[in-house]
Amino acid sequence: MTRLLCCFAALIIIESSVSLKTASAELILNGSFENATGGLPDNWTATGNLAVSSSQGETDGTNALAFSIGNVPSNGAISQSFATIADTSYRLSFDFGKYSINQPNEVARLQVDVFDGTGFGGSQILNQLVSDATPSTGEPNSTDSPSVYSPFQFDFTASGTTSTLRFSDFSDAQSGGGGFDAMLDHVRVAAVPEPSSLALVGLSVFVFLGRRKPQFTSTLPSAPVQKPLLDA
Numbered sequence: 001m002t003r004l005l006c007c008f009a010a011l012i013i014i015e016s017s018v019s020l021k022t023a024s025a026e027l028i029l030n031g032s033f034e035n036a037t038g039g040l041p042d043n044w045t046a047t048g049n050l051a052v053s054s055s056q057g058e059t060d061g062t063n064a065l066a067f068s069i070g071n072v073p074s075n076g077a078i079s080q081s082f083a084t085i086a087d088t089s090y091r092l093s094f095d096f097g098k099y100s101i102n103q104p105n106e107v108a109r110l111q112v113d114v115f116d117g118t119g120f121g122g123s124q125i126l127n128q129l130v131s132d133a134t135p136s137t138g139e140p141n142s143t144d145s146p147s148v149y150s151p152f153q154f155d156f157t158a159s160g161t162t163s164t165l166r167f168s169d170f171s172d173a174q175s176g177g178g179g180f181d182a183m184l185d186h187v188r189v190a191a192v193p194e195p196s197s198l199a200l201v202g203l204s205v206f207v208f209l210g211r212r213k214p215q216f217t218s219t220l221p222s223a224p225v226q227k228p229l230l231d232a
């Protein structure tokens with residue numbers, strides 16, 4: 001019976017571990033923009049003014065996405081659909097910042113949306129606007145001025161089997177005398193592990209350890225057997 005309980009607890013641990021590993025799987029392809037074709041990021045649908053850049057600073061790998069690069073209007077957008085499970089919580093993480101050359105006051109902005117289903121016709125399950133006016137820390141008019149990034153995280157709950165993530169550039173207009181760009185890198189989406197799953201793992205470990213037999217053996221000499229005294 002004890003052995004059966006141990007096997008059952010071990011199975012729960014393995015099953016829970018597999019579930020957690022699956023839940024933390026990365027859902028976005030090329031979220032770090034390391035792969036590009038003709039300047040546009042692979043695996044994403046891109047429109048408007050944007051390009052993958054390896055010269056304006058990044059937070060992961062060697063590339064990042066630069067909106068309105070080349071001192072052009074801010075109208076770029078990228079989107080990607082990914083598989084989800086209805087009524088499951090997901091966490092979107094990314095690094096957003098501003099690249100600037102001699103434009104310290106202009107604000108870079110990205111609208112961040114997640115829609116149910118493929119495309120943008122489904123219900124909106126995430127709607128956030130991020131902005132950054134941090135000036136470049138590089139020299140004014142330097143072409144290698146770094147971008148200043150900050151990490152962002154938003155949670156959303158999927159409604160169906162597919163969701164679509166979109167970033168849209170709504171930055172201030174370029175004012176001449178040197179451009180500035182909204183920068184994006186290291187985009188990730190993963191399911192948020194449910195507390196019940198974590199609790200199940202903890203309970204399983206407790207049961208498993210509690211049911212194990214002690215493995216140590218005593219090294220003390222065994223007590224001599226006392227023979228009953230015979231009646232005189």
Ligand SMILES: [Ca+2]
Nearest residue numbers: 032060061063
């Ligand atoms: Ca990158």
